[in-house]
Amino acid sequence: MTEHLTVGRGARSTTEPPSGFPGEPDAGLDRPGPVRRAALLLPRVRWLWVATWLWLVLVLVHLALSGRWWPMLMPDLAPPLVYAAVPLLLVAVAVTGRLRRDAPPHRVTWTAVAGAVAALVLGWNSTGVQWGVLFHDAPAGSPDLRVVSWNTRYWGSDTDRGRFYTTIRAQRADVYLLQEYLTTHDDGATVEPVDQLAQLRHYFPGYHIIVRGELVTLSRLPVVAARTVGAGAGVEHADASWQTQFDKEKVLRTDVRVGSRTVSLYNVHIPVQINMGLSPLGSRLYRMMRSNDRDRQAQFAGLESELASNDLPTVVAGDFNTSPAMGDLRTLRGVMQDAADAGDSLFPGTWSFQGAPLWRLDWAFLSGSITADHYRIDPMDGISDHRAQIMSFTL
Template identity: 40%
Template sequence: MTAVADPAPAPPVRRRRWGARLLLAAAGAWLIFVLAHRLLSGRAWWWNLPDLLPPLALLAVPVLLLVAVAPLRRARLVGAALAVAALVAGWPGNGVNAAALWHRPPPAPPDAVTVFSWNTWYWDELLAIGPNGERTRDPDRFYRYLHAQDADVYLLQEYLYLTPELDPLPVDGLDRLRREFPGFHVAASGELVTVSRYPIVREHPVDLRPHLARPWPDLPPADSRLPAYHTVKTLRTDLLVGGRVLSVYNSHLHVPMVGLPARRPDTADDTLARHDQRRADYRALAADVEANPHPVLLAGDLNTSPAMRLLRTLPERLVDASPVLDSVYPVSWARYGLPLWRLDWLFTTTDVTVHRYRMVPPDGLSDHTGQLAVVSL
């Protein structure tokens, strides 16, 4: 008797098998990527491009994979396990603020302190369109916006202008600040300005250079008109609040750099140097906070999304104030009119209570929202 060969699988069956294999490969590849991101983010300069991953992708991609593998038969459990593992591994960086659903902060006491932190987008450099189409500066609008926040402490970043070559220029604006806020105390270093209703008993620009992995001879550049802009990315001011000292850190950390290093990376503008400076920003800040015996409030534009590991290198004594926000997915930075993700943060030590915290729309003055918080010691 002649044996009859089994018929070849029908084309639809073959396509389903290939589809299942592709889905499993995609789920496995995404899990490997997420694990690599947790390992390399903030550590390797060549991971800077993946570091710009939109945080919500760490949630959206595994959820889509779970939906895609649901119709599978044999491979469903394996695909779901890979997707869930990627979801869990990436959860700390997806930007979701789940605690906003249940966290209820205590009411603020009468002596609470209102703090407003904001990246001003090159101070009052926004150009307004005049009645005849002319373009003029509109600093009055800038100061009206600041007054509208009615804060006790203002932490302002990007106190500078830019040349057409993107070199920083100093702003001669402290006299007007003092006129606009009579009785307030003002501290400034580089691009950072702190304006406080409370006395400033100590002013300390945090220099990043002692924390660099290697010295960069042109840091700051010899021809810079704002040298501290290159070396001070955090300004600490100790404020006397109700007989106690509150240390307030006003930060604007380096932007992540993308690109290849030069063949001879010996300038501070090289990708390797900027990566080193960004890590030094965090080291300098962490070292100062760790050695500080006072209650601490840190706020500003950290140029760090929830997906970036550097955010988790801050000292353990600093607590993220995000649960006080009323948004499950807070956003502080927009581009081309589209809200993207969060770059601005507020942290405190446990002896500082955050009673209220919200993002304030910038009224067209900046690409960053402001951060308005009410705290007490």
């Protein structure tokens, strides 16, 4: 016999869930907990707007302090192209966000776009993009001077000697500006001099060979004078150890005769700014950064003072250990012409990390009555982590 339960007024059906059951509409949605309250607030926060204006502030800080305050050496390690990639990405996200059904108000979107564009414009000189190549016309005549500048990475210590010297000689330059004439132990922790003068004379017959510390200049043109300048001036004539010469002699000036003209060529290797092998959690890294920054600034100041007193046509080239994003080159880039404007690359990256040349650390500058005809970056058979700068000039 089937029994029926009659539900009267005020009685609860046995099929209804008990009060407070999770599926009940009023079981807590009107009284959200702290986690749900935070989740409900998230859509109201304009994260893109915040990110854009935070990036703009970072760009302004970078422009104000890079090259002037040593702690900036750490953030300045970033690839220069981030100063173009980040604002362009922010603009793209802001514009495509207008297609969403829950798009933010127009004023939020367009103020974010305005902030990203401002960051792009202000940081453009830090990107390393070489717009000058689009407006360079190659000269019709033959150049007067061919120069190669290259950081050899410990004088090609991991390479067969014959291959090393043959690779350099194959460039057939009038003048070679070479850095790191030394050998190393413990992955660069210890450096020592090398003696390769006999090999240089063998592979470069007829060239004048000038060696100062770790810098080597080879010239098949007549040499008028050669000396260390800037912070290392005078070290070559003192009774100094090779380590002192290595530490101080970072700019070698060589004056050569090109036809009836004299040209000054500066072979440069600015000290590295940071030792990536040290832990960022220890104080030694930051003490070394501060010390290296003092050495770097002394070399830059000495070079700039020297150039201000030189009225000859001038080429300054080498490994500056300074990317386009770093303010250390502010003066040289402001008063001299960049030889890379005569090249064919919008981003002439010269130093590779994991095979990607995302940094330009090697530069060539001109002043006076000399013009860059051609400029290119050469991998030099992969012997070094730096690529060589191959240049030709007209006087």
